[in-house]
Amino acid sequence: QSRDASVMSPQGAIAVPECVDGKRILIADHQDDDRELLMCLLESRGYTVITARDGQEALALALEQPPSAVIAAVGMPFMDGFELCRCWHADPQLRRVPMLLCSSHDIASDKEQLGLSLGARHYFYKPIEADELVGILRKVIDAAPMATESEDRLRRVLASLQEVVWASSMSGQLEYLSPAVETVYGLTHESCLADPNFWLNAVLPEDRPIAEASGRQVLDCGSSDVEYRIRQPDGEVRWLRDRKAVVRNGSVVVGISGVAIDITDQRKAQAELHIVERAVESASHGIIVCDARDPSLPIVSVNAAFLKMTGYDRSEVLGRNCRLLQGTDQDQPQRHEIAEAIRHEREVSVTLRNYRKDGQQFLNQVSIAPVHDMQGTLTHFVGFQQDITRRTVAEAELVELREEMASIARLNTISEMAAGIAHEVNQPISAIANYAAAAHALLSESHVERSDRDSERADEAMAYITKVKELAHDVGSIVRRMRDFNQRGRVMTSVSMQQMVDETLDMISHRIKVRQIPIKREFPTEPIVVNVDNVQIKQVIINLVQNGIDAVVLSGNTSAGLTLSLESVEGQASLLVTDYGDGIPDERTGRLFESSPSSKPHGSGIGLAISARIIGEHGGEISGWNNPERGATFRVALPLSKESGL
Numbered sequence: 001q002s003r004d005a006s007v008m009s010p011q012g013a014i015a016v017p018e019c020v021d022g023k024r025i026l027i028a029d030h031q032d033d034d035r036e037l038l039m040c041l042l043e044s045r046g047y048t049v050i051t052a053r054d055g056q057e058a059l060a061l062a063l064e065q066p067p068s069a070v071i072a073a074v075g076m077p078f079m080d081g082f083e084l085c086r087c088w089h090a091d092p093q094l095r096r097v098p099m100l101l102c103s104s105h106d107i108a109s110d111k112e113q114l115g116l117s118l119g120a121r122h123y124f125y126k127p128i129e130a131d132e133l134v135g136i137l138r139k140v141i142d143a144a145p146m147a148t149e150s151e152d153r154l155r156r157v158l159a160s161l162q163e164v165v166w167a168s169s170m171s172g173q174l175e176y177l178s179p180a181v182e183t184v185y186g187l188t189h190e191s192c193l194a195d196p197n198f199w200l201n202a203v204l205p206e207d208r209p210i211a212e213a214s215g216r217q218v219l220d221c222g223s224s225d226v227e228y229r230i231r232q233p234d235g236e237v238r239w240l241r242d243r244k245a246v247v248r249n250g251s252v253v254v255g256i257s258g259v260a261i262d263i264t265d266q267r268k269a270q271a272e273l274h275i276v277e278r279a280v281e282s283a284s285h286g287i288i289v290c291d292a293r294d295p296s297l298p299i300v301s302v303n304a305a306f307l308k309m310t311g312y313d314r315s316e317v318l319g320r321n322c323r324l325l326q327g328t329d330q331d332q333p334q335r336h337e338i339a340e341a342i343r344h345e346r347e348v349s350v351t352l353r354n355y356r357k358d359g360q361q362f363l364n365q366v367s368i369a370p371v372h373d374m375q376g377t378l379t380h381f382v383g384f385q386q387d388i389t390r391r392t393v394a395e396a397e398l399v400e401l402r403e404e405m406a407s408i409a410r411l412n413t414i415s416e417m418a419a420g421i422a423h424e425v426n427q428p429i430s431a432i433a434n435y436a437a438a439a440h441a442l443l444s445e446s447h448v449e450r451s452d453r454d455s456e457r458a459d460e461a462m463a464y465i466t467k468v469k470e471l472a473h474d475v476g477s478i479v480r481r482m483r484d485f486n487q488r489g490r491v492m493t494s495v496s497m498q499q500m501v502d503e504t505l506d507m508i509s510h511r512i513k514v515r516q517i518p519i520k521r522e523f524p525t526e527p528i529v530v531n532v533d534n535v536q537i538k539q540v541i542i543n544l545v546q547n548g549i550d551a552v553v554l555s556g557n558t559s560a561g562l563t564l565s566l567e568s569v570e571g572q573a574s575l576l577v578t579d580y581g582d583g584i585p586d587e588r589t590g591r592l593f594e595s596s597p598s599s600k601p602h603g604s605g606i607g608l609a610i611s612a613r614i615i616g617e618h619g620g621e622i623s624g625w626n627n628p629e630r631g632a633t634f635r636v637a638l639p640l641s642k643e644s645g646l
Contacts, residue, residue: 023141024048026067028058028084029102030076034126038071038133045134055079059087066097069141074103074111082111085118086173090193095119098140102126117247117254118169164260170253172196184240184262186232199260202230204237211242218244218256227263239267286310286385288322292370292378297321297342300380309387311357322383325354325364338368345370345378351388363389402507405539436468494641495534496527497566497573504541505564517549518561528566528573531641532618540611540622544577544634547607551581551631560631572620572637580631584624592624 025047029035039049050067052058054076062070070088074081081101089095100122101115112123121140124133164185165178174196181192185202192198203211207228217224223245229237244258280287286306290297298319307314310325317324326332334350341348347369354364365388371380505512505519512519530537548562560580567574584592593612608624615622620638627633 023068023137024050024065025137026050026052026058026062026070027072028052028055028070028076028081029073030054031073034073041130041133042137047137055081055084055087058084062088062094062097063091066094069098069100069137071100071102074101074115082114082118085115085120086169086175089119089175098122098143100124100136100140102128113250113252113254114170118175162262165257166260167247167255167257168196169255175255184238184260185230186234186236199230202232204229204231214242214244218246222246238262239264286387288317288383288385289371290322290381290383292342292380297381306385309356309362309385310354316357326352327355327359329353329355338366341368342381362387363392398506398509405507405535405542432468436465439465491533491535492531493534494529494531496529497575497638498523498527500534500537501541501564501566501575504538505545507538508542508545511546511549515549515553515558517552517558520561520563522563522565524566524568528568529641530573530638532638533614536614537618537638540614540636541575541577543607543611544636547634548577548579548581551579551583553581555581557581557630568640569637571640573640575636575638576633577636578627578631578633580627583626583630584632589626593622 023046025042027035027038027042027049028051029038030053035051035053039051042049050061052061055072056079058070058072059079061067072081072084076084079087081103085099085101088097088099098121099119101112101120102124103111103126105125115123121143122136124136161178162180162183163178164181165176166174166181167176168174174193177189177192179189181187182189185192185198187198187202195201200208200211210226210228214224214226223243225241225243227239227241229239231237239262241261241263242258243261244256246253247255247257281303283303284305286309287303288299288306289301291300299317299322300319302314302317307317310317323330326335332352334352337348337350347367349365349367352364352366353361355361365386367384369382369384370378371382373379501521501523545562545564552558552560552562557580562580563576563578565576565578593608608622612622615636615638618638620636622634622636624632624634
């Protein structure tokens with residue numbers, strides 16, 4: 001009786017709100033008295049009322065014809081009000097209908113927070129004033145379209161996200177799961193809703209402890225943020241970032257929500273970036289990065305090679321301009337080239353005089369390149385720096401060595417010419433001397449009486465013949481000295497063929513580089529040692545390699561290059577120089593190593609002849625032939641040194 005009075009409010013002191021006709025209210029309550037009392041109240045206000053004794057019956061009635069609102073008691077059997085609320089909001093049609101949950105005051109207060117977290121629009125306690133209940137109904141029914149529109153808008157936003165957004169009750173029941181779950185996990189939306197542990201089942205076994213710990217952490221700390229891997233049904237492994245947080249209604253935790261983000265591409269990018277960072281840090285060249293967005297171009301990153309090259313600590317260069325390496329030596333023309341390149345956002349490469357922290361000067365080959373972002377905006381400049389001091393000195397020494405070798409080559413040529421001249425001149429000079437000696441003897445032995453005039457002429461002829469004899473002897477001495485010069489002694493040393501060939505190629509590296517001729521070396525690892533005049537054998541190698549370069553250039557087959565092979569065969573060191581040009585002309589095959597007019601423009605025609613003489617004087621052999629397919633091969637064989645061990 002007291003309950004009826006409370007609900008019906010017989011005092012009549014509070015005006016009853018005007019009701020909206022045609023609204024159907026579903027009442028679900030296992031208490032018959034409470035259910036009948038609420039029905040009478042609402043029908044008296046013009047509402048159409050349908051009733052149910054438990055949640056299952058209420059759900060069946062609502063699915064048959066959705067009401068305008070539902071009032072459900074939380075303590076119903078079979079399906080209580082909380083479970084009804086979960087099922088209600090899981091249905092796309094029913095979740096638009098507002099639900100009110102109610103209970104007696106003897107129910108724990110945290111039930112109200114749970115009910116609201118499950119989606120109930122209002123929670124009230126019985127008994128309740130009649131006008132208050134009607135006012136609540138009027139309010140939630142009128143607000144339902146706006147709430148539904150907001151909810152639909154939110155769901156559309158969530159559905160458009162690539163991240164998996166979810167919400168669950170404290171019991172673990174999923175209350176919302178965005179459609180992105182199908183893309184991220186490779187599972188159907190329905191199967192995931194049916195299995196709240198679908199996400200944990202997809203985690204790789206080795207990462208499962210991380211995922212499980214995140215669930216405990218969110219309860220202990222209020223939130224968690226972890227990364228782990230999952231395996232999709234097709235076997236593909238993806239990286240996820242899992243962020244969770246508790247949902248509170250006031251101070252009461254009523255659920256957990258979270259978002260799962262596919263970070264596979266980020267992980268790959270991070271791995272690639274890490275590789276690049278390690279490569280930059282371990283690079284042998286100095287690398288610096290300057291911020292182009294700051295007019296002062298401060299250094300923002302340097303690698304270890306730069307610090308080693310300059311002697312500075314990282315903290316001493318970060319934030320400063322790289323001009324610090326030039327010290328007071330700022331008047332260098334190359335600085336203008338750098339300034340122009342920076343102004344026009346283009347690459348530049350120069351050599352600067354730089355100074356280490358201790359003041360020691362070094363030559364720095366600097367290459368600078370602009371870095372733009374995805375929109376094409378200049379953000380940084382990257383500089384590659386190399387200390388070329390030693391290389392510059394070595395190149396200068398190499399130039400001197402080349403000049404020395406060129407001088408030796410000229411001397412060899414002169415020597416060869418001297419030998420030829422000596423040989424050719426020696427014969428007629430000998431004849432002249434012999435004839436002069438014979439004439440002198442005849443005139444000396446003749447006792448025929450002569451007139452004074454004839455005697456005077458005979459004496460004059462005798463003087464001339466004596467002079468010719470003396471001059472012939474002088475010329476013979478000159479010829480012998482020329483021959484002795486050509487046969488001068490050699491400086492013999494033990495040297496590995498590999499070293500000698502490498503040093504020779506270094507001497508002509510500039511020509512090889514200019515002609516862009518690839519050189520392939522096929523050398524054994526074990527040194528092949530010979531006892532030779534190092535300078536003369538290098539001259540032979542230079543001659544053969546230069547001939548090969550000329551051959552491929554004239555044939556237009558420069559990309560094929562040359563192949564140099566070394567091997568030890570039957571007590572000899574064998575060097576093969578193979579080119580892929582047009583081969584040896586037929587008219588030259590039988591007299592390769594004879595002095596003759598060269599087939600090359602500006603050639604002397606005596607290079608191979610000199611080479612053959614040098615190799616012969618070393619007790620070796622030289623030969624050449626055309627290859628079956630293309631080009632020619634020249635072979636130099638020299639006796640192995642006793643130190644070779646091959």
